[in-house]
Every structure is written in structure tokens, then in C-alpha cells.
Amino acid sequence: MGxxxxxxxxxxxxRxxxxxxxRKLADFALGALSPDHVPVWDYLAPQAPHDIKDASAxxxxxxxxxxxxxxxxxxxxREEALKLLTALSETCLTRKSARADAVVARCTRNRPSEDGVEISLPYADYYLLEGILRVLRPDDIDRAIDLSTV
Structure with missing residues (x-):
């Protein structure tokens, strides 16, 4: 989110x-990604980068x-974003699951308390779709972020 x-x-x-x-956050996060390009729930977790995944992140x-x-x-x-979107689309979408509440799976809400580990989260769906729209219609970004009111 940062x-x-x-x-x-x-x-x-x-400013x-x-x-x-x-930029600093992006460089850190990209450096912490594993080769599959799906982030873990916490880049600083003891088992990272081999810990539970968080597709919503x-x-x-x-x-x-x-x-x-x-x-x-x-x-x-942009190149790294495309790798992320591709990885999410290829490995983290629900397929024929009666338990899924959303499209994107492999999301983690609260790993330390084991609450919501490797589940579907609706906001992951939102951001996956937003990412796809940012790729397909990059000039429409200002409609989501209305700069006329600033």
C-alpha cells in the first residue's frame, strides 16, 4: 500500500x-520478491521469501x-508491475471453487493470528482489475484521482 x-x-x-x-519502498519491495513474483505476507518474516503468499499485496x-x-x-x-499482474493472473485466481468469496485467492489478512491465511479477499479483486485497467487505459488514471479538486 505504501x-x-x-x-x-x-x-x-x-512534493x-x-x-x-x-521509490524507496518500491525498490525494497521489488528486491524482496521471490522469483514467482507473488509477495509473501511480510517481507521481513523469518521464513521470507518462502512464507505464506499475499496476492492482495x-x-x-x-x-x-x-x-x-x-x-x-x-x-x-512498469515492467515489474506487468510481471506481478501476470503472476497473479496465472497462479492466484480461484478456479471452480465453491468456497471462494472473490476472484483472487492466496491472500493473507493476519498471518500471526492465523486469521485469513491463503483466502480470497474482495479488495484484491478490486486492485487486480484496477491494475489491468491501468495497463489497458493508462490515460484514464486521472479520472480515478481527480486532480481538479486539489
């Missing part, structure tokens, strides 16, 4: 320190990286 949030705040305020923070991260790429002009953030 990449997404700090990039959004930068776009709304133009460079928010962009700097978003990957979906939010992909949206933030797409926005960060546009804000910085750095294509590497």
Missing part, C-alpha cells in the same frame, strides 16, 4: 519527498508501480 499511497500523495501535492519515499503493489512508472518516467517499474 508505494500506491505515497505515489498518489506525490501526484496530488507535487518530491513523497515520490522519494515511494501484489495487486496493490502492481497498481502503485504502474503509477510510479508514470510519475518517474522509469519503465522498470
Amino acid at each position: 508505494i500506491y499511497g505515497f505515489t498518489t500523495i506525490y501526484r496530488r501535492t507535487g 518530491r519527498e513523497f515520490l522519494t519515499t515511494a 501484489g495487486a496493490v503493489m502492481a497498481c502503485g508501480l504502474l503509477d510510479l512508472s508514470r510519475a518517474t518516467g522509469e519503465p522498470r517499474y
